[in-house]
Amino acid sequence: DGGITQSPKYLFRKEGQNVTLSCEQNLNHDAMYWYRQDPGQGLRLIYYSQIVNDFQKGDIAEGYSVSREKKESFPLTVTSAQKNPTAFYLCASSTGVWNTEAFFGQGTRLTVV
């Protein structure tokens, strides 16, 4: 089955630790995105990438980092500089950057204690 896989589904980390969220897609999509979801705030764009080895900051990139070494993979690192990291993180992909339809993974719920 084609799709986007995010792992793990639930993640717990201690404050001050960096953590990396995985996102893999087998849809052969060029563009990939990371969104953060908080209750009542919709989805906010963290980073996006339109091709391998290239990525751009979204609206709330501070405290996050990404890499795009392979077309299929777009991992997100939540660093200790992120002031409020507890949230639901969603990865998405599309055939082209800002293509009209995005496909989403199942999300990772990160809790920092």
Next chain:
Amino acid sequence: AQSVTQLDSQVPVFEEAPVELRCNYSSSVSVYLFWYVQYPNQGLQLLLKYLSGSTLVKGINGFEAEFNKSQTSFHLRKPSVHISDTAEYFCAVSYNQGGKLIFGQGTELSVKP
């Protein structure tokens, strides 16, 4: 600034009743409009989209939406809801072809027996 407003944060409704979830966007010459559904702790799934053509768009699960350019609205409707429709619904807009996808804050639909 370009924005999307979902007018109701929560909509409770009884099973088999009709429902309308409201979405307004800031005006632009060219827009592409989407409704996504999110079940608890899941990713987003596309319900329907308007790119051009007929202003009445039919989607999955019996939902439909009407694009109203003069009122800058894209309200989602279903004539008879089921318990299984309980979820959060997001309206999203892309301004101009290839424009960034902007999400509304979400509407939580709660269907009661």
